[in-house]
Structure formats: structure tokens, C-alpha cells
Amino acid sequence: MLPCPIPLLRLLVLRLTVARQSYRGKQLHDLLYKSRAKQIQEFSHVPKVFREALVGAGWKVGRSPVHHAVTASDGTTKILLKLEDNRLIETVGIPVDDDKGPSRLTACISSQVGCPLRCSFCATGKGGFARNLHAHEIVEQVLAIEETFQHRVTNVVFMGMGEPMLNLKSVLEAHRCLNKELKIGQRMITISTVGVPNTIKKLASHKLQSTLAVSLHAPNQKLRETIVPSAKSYPLEALMDDCKNYFLETGRRVSFEYTLLAGINDAKEHAEELAELLHTCGGGYHVNLIPYNPIRGSEYKRPYRKVVQAFVDALEARKITVSVRQTRGLDANAACGQLRNEFQKNPLLESSPSSEPNLVPA
């Protein structure tokens, strides 16, 4: 008998340490992760009396239903999942095809319902914050993508709604489940952050082989604070120090994300300043440029292609390795938070905690 009557849904991410050693535990594990059973009634391999005992003890198996899904012409599919408390979260499946069909499938997953950090360019930030996601709510996004595409998820990026470092406990629990149970390699998982004080160090101490992606968006503190308001509590110098130490501790290079906003942070001088900043960070980094994906109600604009190229050239001339992220699913409200905002204008129900930015990690 399983030890405590928490919902079996959460069993998706529990360690099953004791139970897995037993025959029954192995059966439950296979039912959940291999057969992908969604109801206890589907546990056909276990005796009826055992199923009834699980139901009687209040255990549940299930998934959050898909509330809405849209697919862009390039196959990118954005899904809204409706959680038990009626909140909506976004998760995105991004396929990369070769001649034989999809060769890579990336799940871009959320870690919070909304986000308290309110980065100025972000649709999620504009939609407010409701709560952290539980680990099983993070994992089930990957399962939903696999079911939608009928294909294994090969890569996971924590770049959907929310700041993963503000929900680090659940993110780490989900990370473990994705790696151990869904067999997604640690190196195929990216955890993204705009920077929350004292959390990069904490993450580094787990010595994961996953990529840390730090959303920089500006080469200096002053400009960064106008784009990422939460940067006020985490000076750029301290952030870069933590990134350097992350690389030293894990051996994994840090990916710096930089959203290019036309006329704001996309000048050649910004690229030069960025190169200088990165040179202080040692050698373990890569820059990922993201030409801004316009959202409704924002004054920011996407830079012209030649401006993006000039930025790339300026970085490469200073020996910075750089790539430009291809914009996927532009016609499917692809910027994080956009689709959720269409369907849930106000995520802050009366029972919600404060919507004020809170930089204390969970």
C-alpha cells in the first residue's frame, strides 16, 4: 500500500523510492509513464481490490484538460491547459522536421501561472501573477505536448510563463522526473532566468548538466533596469559573477539571451558593450539573439534584419559565439503569455496571493 493519501496525479513526480523497489511500485510506474494511464480504472494490470483501495484513499490520476490549442503554419503548437483551479497556462511544442518527419520536438514549458517580474516586453508579465506551479503541473505540460504531436519530446526549455528561479523547488523536482522517468537527457533541458538573487548559486550546487539561460537583454545596468524592472535588486556585476561561477562549478557554458528591441538595445555600440561585459565572464558562454516578437499593446518593435546582422557581426568581430533564434509560430500568438492573455484577461482571482513582484524564491 502506498504510504500517504496525496493525489496520485502527483505520483508522476514523486520519487517512488520505496514503492519502486516493489513489484507493485514498478507496475504503477509503468502504468503512469509507459502506458500513460489517466485514470485509476485504466490500471488493468493491478488487482481490482488494489484499484479500489487507491480510490478509497483519495488518490487521483489525471491530467489537466486542453482548453485551447492553436497551430502555426510551421507546426509550432501552443496549448492552453486548464488547471484544477481553472487557471490557464501555456505550453508550446516546437517541432523541427527532417525528410522523415519531426526529428526534434522541443517543449517550451511554464513554471508559474503568470509571472510577477513584469519584464517590459513580455505578454506574461503584463498578464499578472497568480501562483507557482506544482511539479506535476510542470511535467504534465511535456506529456500534453507528446500526446498532441504523438512524438517523444526531445528537448525541454523552461521559457514559458513564469520565472523558474522563483519556483526552484518544483522546477528541480520536475527536472528530475523529466530526466529519470521521461528519459529526457539533462543536456536537453534548459532552465531560463532573468536573474533572481542567490538562486544561480543554489542551482549550480545541484551540478545539473542542463543549460542555464540568462535573459540579459541589455549590456549595462541602467538600460537593463528599464527593460527588466526586477534587475534593480540584482546588479549586473553580481549576476555576471554568479554566471561565471555557474560555469566553473558545472562545466556547462551559460547561454545569454538577448531580445533585440528596435531602437532600444540593438545598436552596434550595445553589441560592443555586450562583448566587453561577456569578456569579463571568462569563456563559458554563448549569446542567443532573439529579434523581438511583437505583442499587442507594446510599443517595442522588431528590428530590421540588417540591424540584427550588424549586431551579430559586431559580436563575432569580438570573438563572441552567437546565434539568432529563428522566430517560430509568429502567427500563433507565440510570444510567451500572449495566448493565455487572450483567454484569461485577469489571472488574479480573489483567492490569489499578492500580485506584487516578490523576489524571494520558493
Ligand code: SF4
Ligand atoms: S520574460 Fe520571463 S521573467 Fe520576464 S515577465 Fe516574462 S515570464 Fe516573467
